[in-house]
Amino acid sequence: MPSALPDGLPMPEDGALPSEALGGSAPLGFYVHVPYCATRCGYCDFNTYTAGELRGTSRDDYAGHLVDEVRLARKVLGDDPRAVETVFVGGGTPTLLPAADLGRMLAAIREEFGLADSAEVTTEANPESVDPAYLAELRAAGFNRISFGMQSARQHVLKVLDRTHTPGRPEACVAEARAAGFEHVNLDLIYGTPGESDDDWRASLDAAIGAGPDHVSAYALIVEEGTQLARRIRRGEVAPTDDDEHADRYLIAEEMLSQAGFSWYEVSNWATSDAARCRHNELYWTGADWWGAGPGAHSHVGGVRWWNVKHPAAYAQALFGGRSPGAGRELLAGEDRRVERILLELRLAAGCPVSLLAPAGMAAAGRAVEAGLLEASAFDAGRAVLTLRGRLLADAVVRELVD
Structure with a gap:
């Protein structure tokens, strides 16, 4: 969820869409943005907030605001008969909220729209923010896929990224998620961190593969302007990784993941089977419809794309006043x-x-x-x-x- 919102056309206060955008037959999904983090990672420019940045609102109230937007979505989409095929809860760190809050959000989507029989329901999670009891509660609420932010198995690489989890914890989380009954588990990795060697990257891939997920995402580090990491590179404290190193790391990933039984299905994503692919992301990549709920979330329905206001306080205020939290939109x-x-x-x-x-x-x-x-x-x-x-x-x- 990028930190900067684009310019666009004004958003109607009631969130109404043009009639020609309604009544589509494409798959329908929901993205739910939870914009809270315990600390800010040095490379991240997503729309996230730590506790000290939440002026005018509390994350204790967030589930209620999100439910209000789901109900708004039902009004805007009218009698659209489509059941929701995918739900993806991202962040931020969604699992900073109580599992019951995530379950409440999912229940609202189920009650207002219905979930398809084979619906994929994913949440992202920080490895340090869950335990077996929390995972069991998520599974009981209807989540069947989980994505853990592993990034690296090397402590010095995690330190550059300002990641706070302990090496080895993401791998343990995979086992805990399996024990809780999750059908699909992803590990997110990042390559090209300043100071990372080829051997560091191989060690991270070894650890991820050995943990037994059925999906791995591997992304080249992009140093975004305005982040702490960009400032450190500009000051010469750490050296950037060049494109050739990125290419070498990608080839290492392709080789190791292929040998372990994973197949690429998108440039940065590998799965052990068709069933293990992230169907929610496939919905984005194939131009289907999704409603993005939460501060800064983006939506697309029937050729109309819109985005919500960024700050949780402004988001809550709009919904409390009976208005759409949309900040602008464009007609494609x-x-x-x-x-x-x-x-x-x-x-x-x-x-x-x-x-x-x-x-x-x-x-x-x-x-x-x-x-x-x-x-x-x-x-x-x-x-x-x-x-x-x-x-x-x-x-x-x-x-x-x-x-």
């Missing part, structure tokens, strides 16, 4: 949606249809095939699919294809 034109499909779907193992490409993009795709960045056989079959080398240069390939 057909060309916008075509470009977004290329940007997102090209990152998937299935790629994107070449029919989406304009003539200049088709010519660029042909050159990418010749350069070994796109698979020739898939291109002949009408799809643009990244090769391993293409995945290393995905952003550059996408820029060429959307022209």
